[in-house]
Amino acid sequence: MADSATVFHGTFVHSTKEEDMVIHSDMVIGVKRGKIIFIEHETSLPDLMSEYSVPRDNVRHLEKWQFLIPGLVDTHIHAPQYTFAGSNMDLQLYDWLNTYTYPTEAKFKDLTYAMDVYSKVVDRTLKNGTTTACYYATLHRDATNLLLQVIEKAGQRAYVGKVNMDCRTPSFYQETTEESLEETEKFVESTISKKNPLVTPIITPRSIGTSSEELRTSLGQLSQQYQLPVQTHVLETRGDLATFDHLHVWDKAGLLKHNTVLAHCVYMSEVQLDLLRQRGSGIAHCPNSNITLRSGFLDVRNVLAKGCKIGLATDVSGGYSSSMLDALRSASQVSKTIAIQREERGENYKMLSYKELFRLATLGGSEVMGLDETIGNFQVGKDFDAIVVDPLVENSPFDVFSTDTFSDIIQKFLFLGDDRNMIDVFVAGTRASGR
Template sequence: MASTQVFCGTFIHSTDKDPLIILENTIIGVQRDTIIFIDNEDKIRDRLEEYQLPNNVVKYLTSGQFIIPGFVDTHAHASQYTFCGKGMDKGLLDWLDCYTFPTEARFKDTEFARDVYSKVVDRFLKNGTTTASYYATIHTDTSILLCKIIEKYGQRALVGKVNVDMEAPEYYIEDTTESVAGTEAFVKAVTELENPLITPCVTPRFAVSCSEELLKKVGQIAEQFQLPIQTHLSECRPECNVITSVHPKRLNYTDVYNHAGLLTNRTILAHSIYLCDEEIEVIKLKGCGISHCPNSNLTLRSGLLNTRTLLDKNIKIGLGTDIAGGYSPSMLNAIRQTIQISNTHAILAEKDGEKYKPLSFKEVFRLATLGGSQVLGLGKVIGNFEIGKQFDALIIDPQCTNSAFDIFDTDENKEDFLEKFLFMGDDRNIKSVYVAGRCVYEAGKRVVLSHRDS
C-alpha cells in the first residue's frame, strides 16, 4: 500500500449538525491511515505538488460511484453466528436456553472457534462493517483467538470476554474469581497485541447472569485500564422482571450497573427498551451510549425502542445487528429495520391522536456511521470524513454488475443513489472496504494482508 492515497469523486457523510452532507467533485488525501486534506477536485494538481505525489496515487471514482464512512456495528455476538436465522420463533429467555448457551459452550474448542470467528469477521467486512463491538464467550483463550483473527483480517473492533457466574446452565457458569482472572488475562493479552485497531472491552453478559460481586470487580478493571464496557439492558419485559428477584436491593435494572460502577461515558448498553424516566436521566448523566438492535428486538419479540425520544434527550445512539438474535449481519438491514420501527411509532402515535416525527433515512444513516462511532468512544477517530480522522470507508457502486437494484434517468443525484442503496443495496454494491486507510475487501473478495497473515 502506498503511504499516501488520494480519492477523487463524491463523498457522503454526516456531522453532528447535519445528518447528510454530499461532497461532489472532491478529493480526499490519506497518509497511511489518516485524512490529511479535503479539497475541491480542481485543486488536485496543487495538492499532488504540495505532497510531492505522482499522478498514479489518485483513485478516480466512476460517475455513479460514491464513498461513505464504514458502517459501525455497536452490538454483535461473534460466537452466535452459527445459528443466525434459527430459533426465530422463541422469545429471548427461551432462545438463550435452547440455542445460545449450548452453542457458546462449544467455544472451549479452539478449532471450532477458529472456524466460526474467521467466517463471522469475513462476513462482517464483506457487508461493509469496518468497526464492530463483539461479544465472545466465557472462554479466555478463544476470546483472545477472536482478536487475533480480527487483526489478521484488518478489521477495527472492540472485543469482550463474556462474564457469567449465575443464572445460566451449569456447563456455562464461571467461578466469580476465575471470571475476574480470565478478564484480566484477556485484557493483558489483547493489550500485548499492540494493535491500535483492537480494544479489549469489559463484558458482563447482563445483570441476570452476573452477581453483584462480579459486576463490581469487572467494573474496577474497566476503571483501572480506562476500558469500554458493554452489556445488555432492559431487552424484554420477562428479563426486566427477573432483575427484581436476582438483585432485590437495587432500585431498577439501570441501578444494578450504576451501583457496580459500570455506567461511564465508555459504556455501551444494548437494547434499553424499557427504561423509566429516572433510568434515562442516569444514562444521560453518565454519558453512556445505547446500541439499538431493531432486527433482534422484532425477531425475538422483545419490544420497540423509541429512538426519537432518546435522541431528543441527547443520548448517544448507534445501531447493532445483535447476531444471532438479529438474523442479518448486514448494517443495511439494521438501517431498514430502524426506519420501520420508527414508522411504527408514528403510526401508533397518530392512532392515539399524538404527533410523532419518524426518523428519516438521513438520520439513520448517521446512526449507522457517526452515531455508532460515538457510542463506541471512537467519535474523534472515525465515523465521517474530517481532517485528522482515520479513513474507514466504503466505495459504493450502484451500477455494478449484478447490482441489487437499478438506476434510472429519473434518479437525479447522489442522494437518490444513496437512498436506493440503503433500502435496496447489498454487499454486491460495496466495491471496496477500507479500514485505517488499508483496503481489506475488494470486489467481494478479502484482500490478503501479508504482514497480518504470517
Template sequence: MSDETEFESTNFKVFVGTLVHSTWDIPMVILKNKVIGIKGRKIVFIEEAVKLDELQSLWKFSINNVCLLSDSQFLMPGLVDTHIHASQYVYTGTALDLGLLEWLEKYTFPIESTFKDLKFAEHAYTKAVHRVVKSGTTTACYFATIHLQGTIKLCQIISDVGQRALVGKVNMDCNSPDFYQEDSTDSIQDTERFVETLLNQGNANLIPVLTPRFALTCTPKLMSALGEIAASHNLPIQSHLGESKGELDAVRSMHPGYDSYSDVYDKCGLLTSRTIMAHCIYLTEDELNLLKTRGVGVSHCPNSNTSIRSGLMDARDMLDRGIKLGLGTDVSGGYHPSMLDAMRQAIQVSNIVSFEHHEGENYKPLDYREVFRLATLGGSQVLNLEDKIGNFEVGKEFDALLVNFEALDSPFDVFERDTLEDKIQKFIFLGDDRNIEEVYVAGKNITCNNKLHCKLH
C-alpha cells in the same frame, strides 16, 4: 527516487469524486467533485477536485496513487455495528421462535458453550468476521463467549483481516447452565488475562471491552470487579439493559435491593461515559436520566427486538433526550449481519412507534438520512471513537466504503430520472455487499475480494 520518498508515495491514497458523510448538524452531506487525500492511516486533506494538480505538487504523491471515481461510485464512512455476538453467527437466520429468556436457554447457551473447542471457534469466527467485513462493517463491538482462548482467537482473526473492533470476553457466574457458567474468581482472572493480552499486542484497531452478559447472569461481586478493571485501564464496558419484560421481572427478583435495572449496573461501577448498553426498550424516566447523566451510549437493535419479540425501542425519544445512540445488528437475535439491514429495520420500527404510540401527535419517525448518521457517526460516538472515525474530517482515520450503484449484479436498478440522492437512498434501502466494492480501515484496503474497481488517473 529515494527509499523514503518511495515509501511516502506508496503510503498515499487519493480519491477524486463524490463523498457522502454526516455531521452533527446535517445527517447526510453529499460532497460532489471533491478530492480526499489519505496519508498512512489519516485523512490529510479534503478539497475541490480542481485543486488536484496543486495538491499533488504540495504533498508530493504520485499520480499512480490517484483513483478517479466514476459517476456511479461514491465514498462513505465505514459502518459501525455497536452490538454483535460473533459466536452466534453460526445460527443466524434460525432459532427465532422464542422470546429472550427461553431463547437463551434453548439455543444460545448450548451453542456458545461449544466455543470451548478452539478449532470450532476458529472456523466459526473466521466466517463471522469475513461476512461482517464484506457487508461493510469497518468497526464492530463484539461479544465473544466465556472462553479465554477462544476470545483471543477471535481477536487474532480480526487483526489478520484488518477490521477495527471492540472485543469482549463474556462473563457469567450465576443463573446459567452448569455447562456454560464460570466461577467468579476464574471469570475475573481470565478477564484480566484477556485485557492484558490484548493491550500488550499494541494493535491500535483492537480494544478490549469489559463484558458482563447482563445482570441476570452476573453477581454483584463479579460486576463490581469488572467495573474496577475497566476503571483501572480506562476501558469500555458493554452489556444488555431493559430488553424484555420478562427480563425486567427476573432482575427485580434477583436484585431486590436496587432501585432499578440500571441501578444494579450503576452501583457496580458499570455505567460510565465509555459504557455501551444494548436495547434499552423498557426504561423508566429515572433510568433514562441516569444514562444521560453518566454519558452511557445506547445500541438500538431493531431487528433483534422484533425478531425475538422483545419490544419496540423509541429511537426518536432517545435522540431528543440527547442520549448517545447507534445501531447494532445483534446477531443472532437479529437475523442479518449487515448494518444496512439495521438501518432499514430502524426506520420500520420508528414508523411503527409513530402510529402505535404517537397517533395524533407531532411525531417524526427516523428517515434514511438519520439512520445513515446513526450507522456511522452515531455509532462512533457510542463507542467513544468519534474523534477518530465516523465521518470524513481532516485528522480522522480513513475508514470507508467504496460503493457502486451499478456494480455487477447490483440488487437494484437506477434510472436516468434518479438524482444522486435518489441513488444513495436506493442503496440504503435495497443495496447489499455486491454494491460495496472496497472496504478501508485506517487507510488500508481490507476488501476480502481484493479487485481494483476504479480507474487509475
C-alpha cells in the same frame, strides 16, 4: 497504502455533528498512513499532488454514481452466534438463550470449531461494510483470543469482549467469580500488550441476571484500572422491569461511563435516560433482534430528544442478519410502526428519516463506542474508514434510471443495496475487503 499519500476524487457522503447527511461532490480526500490529511475541492488537486508528492497512480477517480461513505459501525454483535443466524427464531429471549444460545456458545472450548466460525463472521461483516464491530465472544479466554487474532489478520477495527457470567446460567456454561475475573484480566493484559490500535478489549458482563454483585463491582474496578470500555444488555424485555433498577446497578458498580455500550434499552424510563445522558453512555439499538425475539420497540426519537447517544447494531444472532444495512432498514420499520401506533392515538409522531438512519449507522455508532474522535465521518485527522459504493456494479440488487438524483441513489443503496455494491472497504486506510 504506503508512505506516499493516496487520493480519492469524486463524491463522498457523511454525517456531521450538525447535519445527519451531507453530500460533497467534486472533492478530493487525501490519505496517508491511514489518516485523512486533506479534504478539498477538486480544483486544488494539482497543487495538493505537488505539495504531498502524490504519484499520479495514487489518485483514484471515482466513476459516475460511485461515492464514498464512512465505514459502518456495528455496536453489538455476538460472534459465536453467527453459526445459527437466520435460524432458530421461534422463541422469545430467555427460552431462546437456554435452548439455542448457551449450548452453542459452550462449543467454543473447541478451538477448531471456534476458528471456523470466527473466520466466517469476521469475513462476512467486513464484506457487508462493517469496519468497526463491538463483539461479544464466549466465556472461553483461548477462543476469545482466537477471535481477536482473526480480527487482527482481517484488519477490522473492533472491541472484543470475553463474556462474564457467574450465576443463573446452565452449569455447563458458567464460571466462578474468581475464574471470570482472572481469565478476563489475562485476556485484557495480553490484548493490550499487542499494542494494536484497531483492537481493544472491552469489559463484558453479559447481563445483571447472570453476574453477581461481586463480579460486577470487580469488573468495574478492572475497567477503571485499564481504562477500558464496557458492554452489556439492559432492559431488553418487559419482564426485565420487574428485576432490578438496571442503570442504578451498573452505575453503582462503576460500569456506567462515557464508553459504555448498552444493548437494547427498550424499556428505559425517562429518569434512566437522564442518567444515561449524564454518564455519557450510549445505546446499541438492535431493531431486528427486538422484533425477531418479540422483545419490543425502542422509541429512538425519544432517545434522541433526551440527548442520549445511540447507534445501530445487528445483534447477531438475535438479529438474523449480519448486515448493518439490514439494521438500518429494521430501524426504519420500527420507527414507522411506532408512528402508526401513535397516529392511531391521535398523536403527531415524527418517524426517523433515511438521513437520520444513516447517521445512526456511522457517526452515531462511533459516538456510542467513544470513537467519534477517530472514526465515524470524513474529517482531517481521523482514520480513513470508508466504503466505495458502486450503484452500477454488475448484478446490482437495484437499478438506476436517468431521472434519478444522487439523493435517490443514496436512498436506493441504503434500502436495496448489499455487499455487491460495496466494491472496496477500507479500515485505517488499508483495503480490508473488496471485489
